[in-house]
């Protein structure tokens with residue numbers, strides 16, 4: 001079972017309840033690799049209302065979306081990392097979406113010399129009135145939840161709670177807005193996507209198994225559910241576990257960066273998406289440090305040694321494994337770590 005943790009205490013001062021919550025988060029990170037969190041502060045956008053607001057993006061017509069597409073899909077566009085990615089017919093992962101960086105909430109986050117810090121292309125205000133402000137507010141709210149989790153993880157690992165503060169200053173967190181449309185009956189036959197049974201219901205794999213690259217991912221999942229996490233312990237080790245949808249919370253998984261940073265103590269968990277052949281939407285937020293944050297072994301007893309690396313180099317090389325980013329490898333040479 002994926003643990004459900006009421007994290008309200010981590011938004012408050014030190015207390016026994018906060019200590020217990022920190023411990024529960026670390027247990028989720030090290031044992032289960034996944035958790036659902038509830039108890040978010042008033043004002044954090046959640047559930048259907050938050051999804052509906054972000055999904056207004058898909059009311060743009062195809063031209064409107066393609067104007068925001070990454071250069072890979074629209075060669076005249078300057079953006080290579082942020083922006084829209086269209087559906088890819090014939091691919092097992094059947095989704096379209098847009099990636100938005102921290103500049104939507106803070107325009108000073110842009111840096112012209114690094115594609116990881118390029119400007120996020122945004123729809124014209126007249127085409128989607130109020131949407132930019134809603135997306136900025138969503139990015140800010142999730143960054144706040146990510147920061148609270150980051151401090152809880154630091155405490156739970158036996159570090160100073162401010163330990164990750166500096167690397168996350170100028171973080172490049174990504175808000176992704178995803179839509180998995182239903183496939184046509186012909187496409188279902190032609191592609192024969194992997195089928196799983198959820199009770200009586202047939203579901204197709206529309207998002208293939210992967211781990212996320214960042215620190216933690218905060219996900220507003222469609223009420224249809226369908227997120228599966230690979231169990232890593234117990235009688236069901238290796239099986240796919242359902243991550244039930246919660247309108248009052250967020251699904252949280254731990255990413256490859258946190259796995260590397262903790263020398264493998266925290267494990268990035270594999271997950272996939274199974275959907276009935278109906279439209280499914282999802283809004284993940286990838287909480288990420290600064291591009292030039294240097295990741296070194298943690299100052300805790302028994303932390304395994306590894307070669308320090310810069311987050312930007314990590315994410316760029318990891319990213320090229322994902323279908324929506326392939327072909328970009330040479331757009332950003334590794335920058336390395338100053339001696």
Ligand SMILES: O=C(O)CCC(=O)C(=O)O
Pocket residue numbers: 176178207212219221222227271273281282284
């Ligand atoms: O659609 C979902 O619920 C999961 C999406 C996901 O895993 C991702 O974008 O990394």
Ligand SMILES: [Fe+2]
Pocket residue numbers: 210211212271
């Ligand atoms: Fe993911």
